[in-house]
Amino acid sequence: MDREYEIVVGLEVHVELKTATKIFCSCSTAFGAEPNTQVCPVCSGFPGALPVLNRQAVEYAIRTGLALNCEIAEVCKFDRKNYFYPDLPNAYQISQYDQPICKNGYLDINVDGKHSRIGIIRAHLEEDAGKLVHQGSITTTTYSLVNLNRCGVPLLEIVSQPDMRSGAEARAYLEKLRSICLFAGVSDCKMEEGSLRCDANVSVRPKGSSKLGTRVEIKNLNSFRSLERAIEYEARRQIEALEDGEELVQETRTWDEEKQVTRSMRSKEEAHDYRYFPDPDLPPLRIDREWVERVRASMPEMPDQAQQRLINTYGLSDYDANWLTSTPQTLEFFDETVKHYPDAKAVSNWMMGDFSRLLNQNNMEIADSKVTPQYLAEMLRLIEKGTISGKMAKTIFEEMFFTGKSPEEIIKEKGMQQISDQETLQKIIDEVVAGNPKVVEDYKNGKEKAFGFLVGQVMKATRGQANPALVNEILKERLMRE
Amino acid sequence: MELYELTCHELKEKLDRKEISSREITQAFLKRIEQVEDQIKAFVTITGDLALEQAEQYDAGEPVPGLGGLPYGLKDIICTRGVRTTASSKMLENFIPFYDATVAARLAAHKGIMLGKLNLDEFAMGSSTENSAFYPTRNPWDLDRVPGGSSGGSAAAVAAGEVPYSLGTDSGGSIRQPAAFCGVVGLKPTYGRVSRWGVMAYASSFDQVGVVSRDVRDCALVLNVIAGHDPKDSTSVNQAVPDYTSFLTTDIKGLKIAYPREYFQQGVDSEIRQVVKNALKHYEQLGAIVEEVSLPHSEYALPAYYLIAPAEASANLARYDGVRYGLRDLQAENVVDMFSRSRAAGFGDEVKRRIMLGTYALSTGYYDAYYLKALKVRRLIAEDFQKVFADYDLIVAPTTPTVAFRIGEHTDDLLTLYMNDILTVPVNMAGLPGMSVPCGFVNGMPVGMQIVGKPFDEGTIFKAAYAFEQTTDYHNARPNLGVSK
Numbered sequence: 001m002d003r004e005y006e007i008v009v010g011l012e013v014h015v016e017l018k019t020a021t022k023i024f025c026s027c028s029t030a031f032g033a034e035p036n037t038q039v040c041p042v043c044s045g046f047p048g049a050l051p052v053l054n055r056q057a058v059e060y061a062i063r064t065g066l067a068l069n070c071e072i073a074e075v076c077k078f079d080r081k082n083y084f085y086p087d088l089p090n091a092y093q094i095s096q097y098d099q100p101i102c103k104n105g106y107l108d109i110n111v112d113g114k115h116s117r118i119g120i121i122r123a124h125l126e127e128d129a130g131k132l133v134h135q136g137s138i139t140t141t142t143y144s145l146v147n148l149n150r151c152g153v154p155l156l157e158i159v160s161q162p163d164m165r166s167g168a169e170a171r172a173y174l175e176k177l178r179s180i181c182l183f184a185g186v187s188d189c190k191m192e193e194g195s196l197r198c199d200a201n202v203s204v205r206p207k208g209s210s211k212l213g214t215r216v217e218i219k220n221l222n223s224f225r226s227l228e229r230a231i232e233y234e235a236r237r238q239i240e241a242l243e244d245g246e247e248l249v250q251e252t253r254t255w256d257e258e259k260q261v262t263r264s265m266r267s268k269e270e271a272h273d274y275r276y277f278p279d280p281d282l283p284p285l286r287i288d289r290e291w292v293e294r295v296r297a298s299m300p301e302m303p304d305q306a307q308q309r310l311i312n313t314y315g316l317s318d319y320d321a322n323w324l325t326s327t328p329q330t331l332e333f334f335d336e337t338v339k340h341y342p343d344a345k346a347v348s349n350w351m352m353g354d355f356s357r358l359l360n361q362n363n364m365e366i367a368d369s370k371v372t373p374q375y376l377a378e379m380l381r382l383i384e385k386g387t388i389s390g391k392m393a394k395t396i397f398e399e400m401f402f403t404g405k406s407p408e409e410i411i412k413e414k415g416m417q418q419i420s421d422q423e424t425l426q427k428i429i430d431e432v433v434a435g436n437p438k439v440v441e442d443y444k445n446g447k448e449k450a451f452g453f454l455v456g457q458v459m460k461a462t463r464g465q466a467n468p469a470l471v472n473e474i475l476k477e478r479l480m481r482e
Numbered sequence: 483m484e485l486y487e488l489t490c491h492e493l494k495e496k497l498d499r500k501e502i503s504s505r506e507i508t509q510a511f512l513k514r515i516e517q518v519e520d521q522i523k524a525f526v527t528i529t530g531d532l533a534l535e536q537a538e539q540y541d542a543g544e545p546v547p548g549l550g551g552l553p554y555g556l557k558d559i560i561c562t563r564g565v566r567t568t569a570s571s572k573m574l575e576n577f578i579p580f581y582d583a584t585v586a587a588r589l590a591a592h593k594g595i596m597l598g599k600l601n602l603d604e605f606a607m608g609s610s611t612e613n614s615a616f617y618p619t620r621n622p623w624d625l626d627r628v629p630g631g632s633s634g635g636s637a638a639a640v641a642a643g644e645v646p647y648s649l650g651t652d653s654g655g656s657i658r659q660p661a662a663f664c665g666v667v668g669l670k671p672t673y674g675r676v677s678r679w680g681v682m683a684y685a686s687s688f689d690q691v692g693v694v695s696r697d698v699r700d701c702a703l704v705l706n707v708i709a710g711h712d713p714k715d716s717t718s719v720n721q722a723v724p725d726y727t728s729f730l731t732t733d734i735k736g737l738k739i740a741y742p743r744e745y746f747q748q749g750v751d752s753e754i755r756q757v758v759k760n761a762l763k764h765y766e767q768l769g770a771i772v773e774e775v776s777l778p779h780s781e782y783a784l785p786a787y788y789l790i791a792p793a794e795a796s797a798n799l800a801r802y803d804g805v806r807y808g809l810r811d812l813q814a815e816n817v818v819d820m821f822s823r824s825r826a827a828g829f830g831d832e833v834k835r836r837i838m839l840g841t842y843a844l845s846t847g848y849y850d851a852y853y854l855k856a857l858k859v860r861r862l863i864a865e866d867f868q869k870v871f872a873d874y875d876l877i878v879a880p881t882t883p884t885v886a887f888r889i890g891e892h893t894d895d896l897l898t899l900y901m902n903d904i905l906t907v908p909v910n911m912a913g914l915p916g917m918s919v920p921c922g923f924v925n926g927m928p929v930g931m932q933i934v935g936k937p938f939d940e941g942t943i944f945k946a947a948y949a950f951e952q953t954t955d956y957h958n959a960r961p962n963l964g965v966s967k
Contacts, residue, residue, distance in 0.1 A: 041581050045801040047574070048561045048583055048680040050715050080797050082844075084821050091800030144817070146805060275844035277853060280687035280794055282716050 005204045005242075007235040008212060009170045010162035013177055014155045015187045016128065016195035017060040023127050023154035024051030024094065031193055035133075035147040043127075043152035045089025050281050053078075057154040058101070058285065060186040061125050062295045064156055065102030067184040067302055068120050068177075072292050076101045078125075078282045081274045086146050087130035095157075097276040100124035101287070107180060108304060109172040110318060118173050119161030128153040150194075156186075162201065162212065167231035171224050174198055175326065179303040182327050191223055202231055203248075204238045213238070214248035218262055220255045230255040234262050306331055314344035323352055329366040333373050340377030343384075350376060354394060358401050370404030371397070379407040386420045386467050387411075420467040422474070425458070429471070429478050432457045440482055451475070485510035486643035487960065490552050490700040493646060497551050504551035508537040508595050511553050515597070515644045517965045523619050524629075524639035526558045527566050528598040536595045543593070548703055550593040555645040557636045558599035559606055560691070561680040562586050565596075569682050570614035571604045573808045573828030583680025584715065585649060585691050585708045592707050597645055600635030604830045605799065606651055606684040608632050609659060609902045610892070613832045618889055621663060622961040623927055627886040630660030630902075636694045637664040641961055647695040647704055651681060653688035654787055655881075655906025658918035661694055662881035662930020665920045665959060667701050667947070669693045672938045673913035674719035676705075677712030683798040685791035686717075688910045697957050698919065698948045702726035705940065721938055729941040730948040735769035737946060738874040744780040745879035745905055757922035757929045758880045761950065765878070768949055775874065777866040779859065783908040784900065786859035789843045789852050795833075796840030802828060864912040871936045876946055880905055881918040881930035905932060915940045919947045920956040928959070 022029055025042035041049035065072050079097035080090075105120035130148040134141040158177065164170045178189045178196060189196040198221050203213035218234055221227045238248055252271075253262040301309075307321040316324070324334045330351070337347045355376075359369065379396055382388045388396065388411065399410045411417055419425060432454055433440055443450035458471050485493065485507060496502045512530050519525060533553060540551040556562065559569045561579040563586075568574045582590065589596070603613035611619040611634025619634040621627040622642040629638035633650025637660035640648055650657040652670035661668025670692040678689055693704040706727065711720040741762055746755045766772050804810035804824030811827055814820035829837070843852040870877060882902060892899040909916040914937060918930035931950075935943040951957050 041579075044806060046579070046581070046807070047567070047569070047577070047682040047801070048579075048581075048678075050679050050717075052714060052716050082797055082800060084800065084803060084818070086803075086805050086817055089801060089806060090797075091803060092797050273846045275796075275841065275846075275849075277793060277797070277844050277849075280685075280717070281683075 004207055005235075005239050006207050006209075007165055007167075007231070008162045008203045008205060009164035009166070009231055010201040011160045011164070011170060011173060012199045012201070013158045013160075013174065014197040015064070015158060015177075015181050015189065017057050017154040017156055018187050018195075019054055019056045019060065019154055021054060022152035023054045023057045023125065024152055027152065029153045031195075033149055035145070035149060038149040039151070043089070044148045045091075051094060051279075053282060053285065054154060057125060058287070059291075059295060060154070061101045061123065061156050062287065062292055063184045063299065064158070064181060064186050065105065065123055066292070066296050066299060067180045068102070068105035068107055068123065068158070070102035070105030070120060070123060072287060073099060073101050073103070074289070075099070075284050075286050077284045078279045079276045080279045081276055083272050083274060085129070086144065087132050087148075087151070089130070089148060089151055093127060093129065094279055094282070095126035096124035101285070107173065107176050109169060109176050110322060111166070111168050111172045113318070116163070116169060118163045118169075121159045121161055123156050123158040126155050126157060127151070128155050162203075167228035167235075170200060170231050171228040174224060174227060176303065179326050183300060183302050183306075185300070198227055200227060200231055202234045202238070204235050204242070214250050216248070216250070216262075217252045218255055219252060219265065220257075222257065226255055226257055229260060230262060233260065237262065310334075310344070314338070316344060316348055320348045320352065324348060327366070333366055336373035337376050340374055341380045343380065346380055347376070350380065350397070354397050355401070358398065369401050371400040372404070375400050375406050382407055382411075386418060386469070388416065388418050389464075389468060391464070392416050392418065417465065418467050419462050419465045420470055422470070425466060425470055425474050426478075428458055428461050428466070429475050432461065433478055433482065440479065443479060444482065451479075484514075484643075486514040488646070489696045490549060490646045490703055493552055494549070498545060504537040504540040504595060505534060507551070508533050508553050508597070511597060511643075511645060514642075518622075518642050518644065518963050521620060521625055521963065522622060522638050522642045522644065523617050524600055524635040524642065524644055525555070525598045526568055526570060526601050526614075526616060526635070529565055529596055530598075532565070533595050533597050536593075540593050540595065546593040548592060549589070549647075549707060551595065552647075553595040553597045553645055554589060555597050555600045555636065555639050555648040556586060557602055557633050557648070557650045559602055559651060559682045559684075560586055560649060561682065562596070562599065565599065567599065567682070568616075569605045570602045570616060571828065571830070571833070572615045573802050575615070575809070577807055579680070581680060584677035584712045586680065588708055589649075600633070600639055600648055600650075602635055603632035604833050605682065605795070606632040606653060606656055606689070607795070607832050607836055609655070609899055610887070610889075611635060611638075611660075612889060612893070613830055615830055620889070621886045622963055623665060624886065627888050627927070628663065630663035630882075630886060632656040632660075633668075633694065634660045637661050637666055637668065640664070640666045640694045640696060642963060643960070647693065647700055649691055649704075649708070650694055651684075652690055652692050652906075652910065653685045653791060654910050655903040657692045657694060658881050658906050658916055658930065658932055659903065661918040662920075662928065662932075663886035665928030665956070665961070667693075667695045667698055667920070667957070668918045668930075669701050669705065669940070669943075670909070670916050671705060671709060671940055672719075672915040673910075674717055675915070675938065675940070676708050677710075677715040677718045679712055679714040683794075685794040686798060687794060688787075688791055690910075698944060698951050699727065699730055701917070702730060702944050719938070724941055726941060726944050729944040731945060732768075732949045732952050734765070734946055734949045737765075737770040737876065737942075739765055739770050739772045739946070740775040740870050740874040740877050741772065742777040742780065742870070742877060742879060743774050744777050749901065749904065750880055750883040751885075751924070753924040754880050754883065754885070754929055757924060758878070758931050761921040761931050762878060764950065764954065765946070768953065770946075773874070775870050775877075777863075777870065777908065779862045779866050780908055782859045783863050783911050784904050786856040786863070787903075787907045787911060788839065788900065789856035790860065792836040792840030793843045793853050794840065796837045796844065799829075799833065799837055804828075860911045863908050867908075867912045867914060867934075875935075875942050877934040878946075879932050879934070881932040882906075885924050885927035885929060909934050913937065915943055917943050917947055919950060920959070921950070921954070922956060923959075928956075
């Protein structure tokens, strides 16, 4: 990136709150149901239907607000945001315009050791819209179908300050926000199911300037990676345009995942006039302080606290602690494993290594894998005792991951027990030494490589089950006597 | 006297004494409908078979006190499960709700007998029922005149003896004005007293379901059934519902009645002023204290109403887009085209006019000057009323500035038409309860007196209205309709 410029990023994040029912009616919010089976007069905009606010949605908003260090409004209200679209049954979205439920918060991020505090302007409640299904592409389709199941699913829109300075920081912010929402238990935050959505506002300015540059909003960011890449791309595009003496226009652009570029969608002039006004169907919402305090008292450990605990208790690095607190399930697995096997660093290494690799490769979450903390701890103990080698452990872990069998069981089934018996190894080594006089000679003449060959022969003879440390030790001793 | 001429409580007495059955009552009203409906056109849909079925069920079951077994009609903006509900709009000409409005469900649960759905100005926008997309309703007192609106069908049907009572909605006078024009009792309860669930919204912060009836006792009986908190309507208020018939006494000694000078000025016909002044004298004779007061911001009520109500309407009516139900233009090229063509074909002129007005008032650059300012006016008007109610129990004024006008008389003069609501709109602005009670005639047409009370104090209105009614004879007057064979 050009050294003369600074990137300025702010994010608007939509978090789907995991209430059982919708925000203004009692329809189910379950994902993936048959189209238009989770609808009623309210969420499908029938005449005479009226919204009734879901108390749980408000409580989740309070929870999120507290987790993000926000002020919780004593009084807030709901407004109608007016626009016509086939997936918006009332032709207005009930949202919060000038009196959001949460405001003035922050969250802290850490990118490559650099700590930053990202301000949060506001978080407000609103209802989701439905989904259109086109026959083929939206421009060539002869008809489109409307699925209203998602209409009225509660969303919390969280708007950050323009405090991020790179795609990596934006990504760290979104990952942190996700962790916080997961720990607070307010959302599943699944980007692929749309329960976590993000738009980025990107501008660039000369380093040292305090004036914001012309802002571009990027939509269609469907993963953490596309968020990061889109911002980097867009910033580069803006800097190049400025360098070429072009003037930037305020506009909305969409991220083209295939081509890895942003493309213009509409300019500021084409922007809607949403004609917000207070929804007369919903009286102002008063949130008494007692409620807020009750929610505050019920808050579980949040990612920052957990990270601090891991660092203080186990001496883990920032990086490890950050990784282990990415989801409550990760932390729980770690905590549980450490209970049975107190070498936290070893546990953390296994989780961040093989465990995480297998999860990613199979597109799974911790809950989807069959391995338990107890078995991981047991396996680590077996490594420590020398019963199995690190290499064997990899095979055993993979087996545990998919089958949920205990390490003992797997070792028995596969005959994987490590040979750590001095006498047995001595005998094998004697045979190897006797059978390779030339190599032994080479070794004595100072060829270090020859030692590795002999170890290899021992391992081959034991089908890899010899305890490598012990083999090294005995072989060295044996060769000295030669 | 014919059955159709009786009040609900008179019919109920006969029904309870088993002098007649619910089926006989229902048949009597269906016959009356058959005889006069051609002239009145009060109904959009008549549900005779359903009514007879319900009546038979009633006769076969346990009697239900109050209004059980008695017929009624509903303004066709109140959703009824399985029965077409049109809002008198082309847009919803074939719309059959799969849910009941709470008020419809309450009457049904109370074992009332629904005779049908009553005509209105399209989506309750109008003061004459001329804005019905189907046909205008006529005033039973003079078939060349309008019955008022928007609940014109509800008022005309009661006045013509087609139903013993009906429900309407009142956002700016839509129950009280037609009640006054048709010489019947019309009540708009306090905003929040009656559920709006299932009632197609025109202007949500004004809309309130209310009653049209022959006399004050009937009105109290109906309110007893429909009033009360509804968890499905967040603006309905959770406050105990008294038995409104317990307020029906003629002893009003010491009751403090205010009459606002602004409601007896130019713009209100002098004959009407005189009739209502006479009514005030009558109250004095009954022992009430009657004094003149001022509601200084009254003149701003109408312009403010015509900003806020259309603003809300512009959003409320945006859902009629042809996507899920209602009229859809099939010639459209694309979805935006479908929206505009469907709405162009489905809505009448007045509805379009108010959607345009409201959209404009909410637009960036105009919001503060129009919508926000109108909200401030609304607060001032509410404060005017609060000040008066600090010292008085009730406010009494004419309901309308004129008697019923001729059909077509104001078609080209919308401002005059809008002015017809000048005395009723302020009450909606303040969310107060108001009742129109027959109090005399001018040139053979009925005149209504409006009695306005404190929030949720419908009881005191009933008391004053009942005292007046029981000591006068206006409520016994009936229009003289020729009966077709």
